[in-house]
Amino acid sequence: MTGDADACGVVERPRTSPRPTTARRVTMRGVRLTSAPLLHLWTHRDARCLGLGVFFHSLGVVGEQVVLGWFILELTDSALMVGIALGLRNFPLLIVGIPAGVIADRGNRVRLLQISGVAMAIVTAALGLLVAVRMAVVWPVLVLTFVTGCARALHQTARQSYAHEIAGGDGLVHALALVALTSRVGGLVGSLLIGFLIARYGSAVAYLVVATGYLASAVAVLPARASARPSATDNGSVGADVLGFLTTIRRDRVLLQLMSLTAIAEVLGFSHQALLPSLARDVLRVGPGGLGVMTAARQVGGLAGIVLTSGLGAGRRYGPLFLTVLVAFGASLVALGFAPSFAVVLLILVGANALGSATDVLAQTLIQLAVPSGLRGRAGGAWVVSIGMAPLGQFQIGALASLFGVSAALGVNGLALMVVGAAAALLVPRLRKL
Numbered sequence: 001m002t003g004d005a006d007a008c009g010v011v012e013r014p015r016t017s018p019r020p021t022t023a024r025r026v027t028m029r030g031v032r033l034t035s036a037p038l039l040h041l042w043t044h045r046d047a048r049c050l051g052l053g054v055f056f057h058s059l060g061v062v063g064e065q066v067v068l069g070w071f072i073l074e075l076t077d078s079a080l081m082v083g084i085a086l087g088l089r090n091f092p093l094l095i096v097g098i099p100a101g102v103i104a105d106r107g108n109r110v111r112l113l114q115i116s117g118v119a120m121a122i123v124t125a126a127l128g129l130l131v132a133v134r135m136a137v138v139w140p141v142l143v144l145t146f147v148t149g150c151a152r153a154l155h156q157t158a159r160q161s162y163a164h165e166i167a168g169g170d171g172l173v174h175a176l177a178l179v180a181l182t183s184r185v186g187g188l189v190g191s192l193l194i195g196f197l198i199a200r201y202g203s204a205v206a207y208l209v210v211a212t213g214y215l216a217s218a219v220a221v222l223p224a225r226a227s228a229r230p231s232a233t234d235n236g237s238v239g240a241d242v243l244g245f246l247t248t249i250r251r252d253r254v255l256l257q258l259m260s261l262t263a264i265a266e267v268l269g270f271s272h273q274a275l276l277p278s279l280a281r282d283v284l285r286v287g288p289g290g291l292g293v294m295t296a297a298r299q300v301g302g303l304a305g306i307v308l309t310s311g312l313g314a315g316r317r318y319g320p321l322f323l324t325v326l327v328a329f330g331a332s333l334v335a336l337g338f339a340p341s342f343a344v345v346l347l348i349l350v351g352a353n354a355l356g357s358a359t360d361v362l363a364q365t366l367i368q369l370a371v372p373s374g375l376r377g378r379a380g381g382a383w384v385v386s387i388g389m390a391p392l393g394q395f396q397i398g399a400l401a402s403l404f405g406v407s408a409a410l411g412v413n414g415l416a417l418m419v420v421g422a423a424a425a426l427l428v429p430r431l432r433k434l
Helices: 037-042 045-076 079-106 109-132 138-167 172-201 203-220 238-251 253-283 287-310 319-337 342-369 373-387 390-404 406-427
Strands: 026-028 031-033
Touching (some): 079 138, 109 138, 109 203, 172 203, 238 253, 253 342, 253 373
16 A cells, blocks of 8 residues: 555554564554554544544434334334345445445545435435325335435445545555444444334334434544645546446455345344334344344444454454355354354344344454555445345245245355355455455
8 A cells, every 4th residue: 555644544654664574563643553543543532523524424324223123123024125125225235335436435435424404304304204204105205215215325435434544555454343332332322212212202203313323323434634735647537436346346356255245244134124114023032122132232242343343453364254254154043043042132133233243343354455545435335236136035035034934045145145255265266365
């Protein structure tokens, strides 16, 4: 990686110091990462602003997921429609990801975080008002949810490339772990809060609180320093840059393989969240409060996964760990399908989402490190496109649950994810060397 450290956040070591061996030290815009990288990273203003923005953004995202799933289930009484709704919510990531990455490489990423946060707040507040005046039916809710998803694609692409800009390549896994940590904490608060609000005050109030979280995410990054100026190579049209990066993906086998595995993890693994409303209401009979607790268990598990990834040293091989965690993630979903009680479901959700969180951070890190520094935003877009495959998984698991039941759907997806992870480890040796 090349470039100016102050402008781009590229990590450099002092020329007079020998290369570290065991106790590695990394200087990041004046912040030294030593034995407690996340604590040192938090002392940096831009990293702190990004973390707070991600906290409020995640409060809104997870809260929106809870209220959307419950509201659609109440309207339609269909697990399949819940899967469709959550799928349409994520579908914009697939179609907007690469263009959003090009925009993130060309523009001010801090400003993009602010604009996308305000846009999500406005649309979600409109949803809350529609529900409050009893004008909300399925299709208007789905359309507005789709619009929110478009803004979220831009937000997630900009925040990932900005994390790279702050920390550089050597500190990237720690910066992404910090983003994931604050995201999970925000999701934990959002899931519990929104579950309580739905049960006590209804979905309209819950939607308005979600809108407040999105607005707070935009305000939180106001003090952050503007991102680096766009690369001098970005002089063509956005369309030309999109086509150019698509060509890069087609030619770079490693990047394509990483994107494919990330997409498969999203389709087969993370899609289990689409079944939580049906699991809460129809199987466990714990109501919206129980759904909030189950969603909170997912966030607790995510925090545990971040503990694992934040302890990883810079420069180590992440590929073998990524493949191992992928297989274990699938096994945890099989176990979830056979869980006999609410308490056991909560424990397995913690474990499954610890593995899912580690999968997520490792995938983001590997994809970012697979491209030149001038394509950070586009690498973020590649990851967003990969997770944008989620609608396929949510449609598929919703259909399986409707035909064969929740337990069977979880078991099928979990076994399939285990097979894919094991096959990649055996058949694609280059991934084991990353």
